[in-house]
Amino acid sequence: MACFLGGSYFETNGDSRGSANEREGTMPLYLSKFSYTPETWARLIGKPEDRRKAAQSYIESVGGKLHGFWYAFGTHDGYNLWEAPDNVSMAAVALAISGGGALSSFETTVLLTVEETMDALRKAGQVQYRAPGA
Numbered sequence: 099m100a101c102f103l104g105g106s107y108f109e110t111n112g113d114s115r116g117s118a119n120e121r122e123g124t125m126p127l128y129l130s131k132f133s134y135t136p137e138t139w140a141r142l143i144g145k146p147e148d149r150r151k152a153a154q155s156y157i158e159s160v161g162g163k164l165h166g167f168w169y170a171f172g173t174h175d176g177y178n179l180w181e182a183p184d185n186v187s188m189a190a191v192a193l194a195i196s197g198g199g200a201l202s203s204f205e206t207t208v209l210l211t212v213e214e215t216m217d218a219l220r221k222a223g224q225v226q227y228r229a230p231g232a
Contacts (some may be wrong), residue, residue, distance in 0.1 A: 125181045126164065127209040128188050129176040138200040153178055156194065160187035174203070 112118050150167040162182035169176045182188035188206060196204045
């Protein structure tokens, strides 16, 4: 199932210009990590397939772009770097992939630009946090 953290578009201090992505005319970036089921690996061994083309078609169907597709050793079998118009579009792709049954795990994280993080840090200074029980 998809896991989304944070948001890519927000305004700070009444700034009506929107996010750094909006100001730069780019779309938000998302990093996905996934693992195949043993059955999927068996199918790929029996009939090798470049899955980048499939991933590219999924994200392009919602107006996005695939920036990279990598396989890896370790906890996850692969990673994707996507660009999508918004969280809902990326969620649609993540849900479609997750529902396909070929993966044992699929997680997506919204990536923030440095500018968005700087805005968030400034805004965090205005939040009056209170620890539980304090």
